[in-house]
Amino acid sequence: MTTRRKFIQGAALAGPAALATPALAQNKITWRLQTYAGAALAEHVLDPAIKMFNQIAGDRMQIETYYADQIVPTGELFQAMQRGTIDAVQSDDDSMASPTEVTVFGGYFPFGSRYSLDVPVLFNQYGLNEIWAEEYAKVGVKHISAGAWDPCHFATKDPINSLEDMKGKRIFTFPTAGRFLSQFGVVPVNLPWEDIEVAVQTGELDGIAWSGITEDYTVGWADVTNYFLTNNISGAWIGHFFANMERWNELPEDLKMLFEVCCQQSHYYRQHWYWGGEARLRVHGEKLKLTTIPDAEWATVESAAREFWEEIAAESDVKRRVVDIFKQYNTDMEKAGRPYRYT
Template sequence: MTTRRKFIQGAAVVPAAALATPALAQNTIKWRMQTYAGAALAEHVIVPAVEMFNKIAGDRMQIELFFADQLVPTGELFQAMQRGTIDAVQSDDDSMASPTEVTVFGGYFPFASRYSLDVPVLFNQYGLNEIWDEEYSKVGVKHISAGAWDPCHFATKDPIRSLADLKGKRVFTFPTAGRFLSQFGVIPVNLPWEDIEVAMQTGELDGIAWSGITEDYTVGWADVTNYFLTNNISGAWAGSFFANMERWNELPEDLQTLFRVCCDQSHYYRQWWYWGGEANLRVNGPKMELTSIPDEEWATVEAAAFEFWEEIAAESDTKRRVVDIIKKYNADMLKAGRPYRYG
């Protein structure tokens, strides 16, 4: 597994020159960015945005992109960015273990969202942007923008048709999702992203709760799992772009604006790529059989999530602020009715 991972890492790096104009001026600003995504996934979730930035910025600035775990393990991304070893990062707060009060809400905070549009509305209209800015400014990191990515479903070797089927399953998932799911007998497993496919083949893992079906097909996990559970614990992942604060402040305003625009382009791409991809592959995908846990049984998981929210909120005033926003948002959506919420 280690040898395979090193081979993939060595082959995956995307040098700045490959994404940029051939000749660079002596005073070209050069950044190194690492994403949480492996090579196959990165082709969708970050490479187009970096290519766009490098093409427009030209000799003024170039970004060299690295994939999951290439420079540092994903769990050390925050520290490396804070130190300036890496200039920018694409990740969720949870995976990169940022030492902030909002870390637990990054990635998949259970049942906080139902649809991908929920995340940008929470950040841009309900006040999460301001809280994230406050928290990251305290630790020398610039939170640039948050976006909605894929929902969180189980992809497994054995069929999941009841909560009892989850018991004892060794599952690769996010820290907070794993903490929540452990009450249902799930055993969370933490491995490097590039090792997951092999771990499924060797039996080290029984399943994956890290993405929706679009990523399962894109990164090869659909080839090593047999079943896809249609119930999800979150309708959309919350992930962000971050930068070292000093490096960010050194950029001219127009390059900061360009960077934001390219981040927004990446978020927009994911909106429709996942939304359409999830439906298309459920209907037309040949590799995994769909399974479901009955609604009345799954309702107990949703109820447990609301208790989990209160458990998290009790940990700090900032967490309480975030949970209260999530609660208000979901209450508003329920009152708005279809198509925002129903059932």
């Protein structure tokens, strides 16, 4: 009784603040976040930001990370997040089969960007953030932020030196990119991310159009392919952080802000990791031989992309809004000249 009485007296003297820390620890928020990326890639594109968040949030909140297909297949990420099986997702719209009007623009929208800086400018200065927020709010998901990843190139077992060489190639790529490339004879193949390396080794795939050269080296694809085509389909992948809307709304404002800041740090890290890596591995990498389709011939692909944009824009008013932004942005960049555009 003496010990109990002393404890109660001490707590009364210390006031409510003395009991605040244990209460927070008991009510720690735990989230599960799954990324589209496998473990080797997530080490760069996700882990540093989440480790930073967890360290700062401490006993108040922790985020558990899961890699490609660990809880659900990548194509089911949206549904799992929407129903609350997982709390947050790092992915592009296309790969996670988002049911929104903007899904077709996720990942690598053909020639939608030329450089990685194009992506944050499109979202933060040309209005794409507002459109994405509107579309995801309609389906109970919080769009947190968008960022740029690497450009999209072919890595193949056999060399590609012309458009003719693309014909019949079985290629792992994003849904929208596959839809676009099929007009050039490419055969898009959809497989789990973790199965790609073996599929190339066994001949199920002839190559990959999923990333730039940095990812090819990082995840092991440069070990099973021989050639890297320097012409790219898109200058930067458009990827995002999303959260279940109910889980997001339950967070205190400072934890929302912390998560947003850590997402921005993740975007910034990728910006320089990819930009430097793409150049360094082209110059110093020893695993892939570079090939190039001549500019005059590649212009055929660029021209087809503009027609593809109009095809997409005709599908809905929202898609028209997005395509018009892409068109205005690229017109502005071309008029701005060097270093924004060279042609």
